[in-house]
Amino acid sequence: MTALRALPLTASQARGEARWFAPVILALMVVATRAIWLGDPAADYDEQLYSLIGLRWLDGALPYADLWDRKPAGLFALFAVAHAIGGPSPVAYQVMAMGFTLAGSLLVYALARPLADRWGALLAGSAYPLILPLYGSHAGQSEVFFLPILLGALYLLTGDRRHLGFRRAAAAMLLGGLALQVKYTALPVCAALGGLALYRLHRQGAKPSTLLRNATLFAAIGIAPTAMAAAIFFSLGAGEAFWWANFGSFFLREGAGRWRGELPIALLPVVVPVLLGLWAALRLAPPRDGALYASYAVFAAGLVGTVFLPGTLYLYYLAALVPASLLLALPLFASPRPLARGMVLLMFGFYALFYVGLDQTGKSAQRRASVGHLTQAIAPLVDRNGECLWIFDGPSVLYTRTNSCIPTRFVYPDHLNNALETNALGVDQTKEVARILSTRPPVIVTASDPLTRQNAVARKLVANALKRDYEPLANAELGKRTVRAWRRRAR
DSSP: OOOOOOOOOOHHHHHHSOTTHHHHHHHHHHHHHHGGGTTOTTSSSHHHHHHHHHHHHHTTOOBTTTBOOSSOHHHHHHHHHHHHHHOSSTHHHHHHHHHHHHHHHHHHHHHHTTTSOHHHHHHHHHHHHHHGGGGTOSSSOHHHHHHHHHHHHHHHHHSOSSOOOHHHHHHHHHHHHHHHTTOGGGHHHHHHHHHHHHHHHHHTTOOHHHHHHHHHHHHHHHHHHHHHHHHHHHHTTOHHHHHHHHTGGGGTSOOOBSOOTTHHHHHHHHHHHHHHHHHHHHHTOOOSOHHHHHHHHHHHHHHHHHHHSSSBOOGGGGGGHHHHHHHHTHHHHHOOSHHHHHHHHHHHHHHHHHHHTTTHHHHHHHHHHHHHHHHHHHGGGOOSSSOOOEESSSOTHHHHHHTOOOSOSOOSHHHHHBGGGTTTSSSOHHHHHHHHHHTOOSEEEEESSOSSOBOHHHHHHHHHHHHHHEEEEEEEEETTEEEEEEEEOOO
16 A cells, blocks of 8 residues: 655645634633533542642641652642632642643644644644543643643754754753653653753764763753752751652652553553554654654653653553653544544544543532532631641541641651551651541541551551540542541540
């Protein structure tokens, strides 16, 4: 079969394109795929923590020293900025996430444009916000924020096919460094971007000595945002807490493995487009710029490294593979053949089932009602002056909704109940649980089914305290779990 190439547009056609058309369509796509969760206080787990730390940072509580987590400070800063502008509602960070998602969608469109016509690029850009929620990136997961930054770096390195200037390359390295301040697992992509920059400079005739100097400068630029964050926390007297949370604890957290039984099925939405794209590249529409497509493949390999770098693979990490999948699938999007366009439409139909067939609207409504019910029951019993709610297992958004003080700096329930964290906190996990129980919190929150393998001793301590000193206050269904609030009995 003779391969049919996706021909580039003529200059007159390119001039005739309405510049507003793609941004408007992509913006509508972002709103349509994310509006379901707008205002949902418990759309997922992690962003509840990021939001809480961002809000309390605005009140003077320092990340790491006062509220512990091992994510980079830049992520908490994003949430703090969102709440400083939009108030304490989850809408604040969800709208910001919409903006980042639109940026990612536009960048996928721009990266696709040299290899596809406007419609093919628009399909690729539209698929970005459509697929992300399949992997939990529907509200405020960190992938929503660092992926557009990395896509921006790739665009800087590949947008000008004639010449890569040092300033443009340096700007890409800075974006990589900023992505690291959202999630450190972006490191493999940063290495891939650095390699791409050096290779292009080599192809332009740079001498080995120049390349070595550039590599050193690129590394320094990439490290600079993290070094600046460290300097700030050291100046605030929280340097040791910053170092332990960001680096030391990472190597002591027990890994649960990178293989999960459901992983092959979970990978299908991103693997199928890649396979179809490679097939289209061989049979339907060979990339009109093979070197550019190869650059995208290197970037995609870096994203694969991002997913599998941690010792434990959670399925929401797979969101990082969405742009990798779309860039490698570009020959399919670019092909004008009816067969290729039909396959794309079938994929879109499959992804749409996630929103309609799985009743995401109904699930979100249930979460809103459940959080509201628990908040109403807990709020009268807690305050910011010593009567602190403690969530051993459950949604951390209840700290925000009840405006309660927090009896420990290990605010994320998983850190004190997860057996994988036993030796990674810098304190004895069981002793910290015992210390909190000794303060006799007015309300303790637990959940019916643990999300991870829990510390059996800590769980037993909580069970004994509840049996001895507490009585049921309220319960609500959140997903497949029953979340229970327990009230301290009057003596």
